[in-house]
Amino acid sequence: MSAHSPAQSKSDPFEAARRIRLICLDVDGVLTDGGLWIDDRGREFKRFDVRDGLGIRRWIEAGGEIAAVTGRPGAAVRHRLRELGVDRLATSSGDKVPAVEAVLAELGLEWSQVAMIGDDVPDLPVFARCGLSIAVADATPPVLAAATWTTTRPGGRGAVREAIERLLEAQHRRPGPTEAG
Ligand SMILES: [Mg+2]
Structure with missing residues (x-):
């Protein structure tokens, strides 16, 4: 068991950020x-932000794990995730918690090592368990209220890049005197 429950970690976001090994990303809205x-044949088209791609690559190059967690894993999403090097796609049918737990089991990680980036109510059960909950700037009010961090950029407009840079910054910074040992 971790020495820090998620509730304790949330009172110290810096320490929580330093423990993160896995970023879970919601897709739609993040x-x-x-x-x-949606075209007249029912085909879906989505817009992704190229800046997020660079952030994700930096996280992977730094040795981090990343998984997309979504209930709508369409062809465009799969294509973009492959392009980004995100090889874990956890699909949920409503409840995202079991989808994340499957990734944790595969990687041998615990909830305190997870950061979740979300925008809407289906992300809240994961927020309640993970070590660091991050809302995009235009998330729904309950998600903004529950989040430990909120990005200044909205979903699909560089929010993921911003969150990853902040995580990497926290992880590369030396712990202060009270955090050492
Ligand atoms: Mg969403």
């Missing part, structure tokens, strides 16, 4: 702006 273009 990697995209939440918009769906």
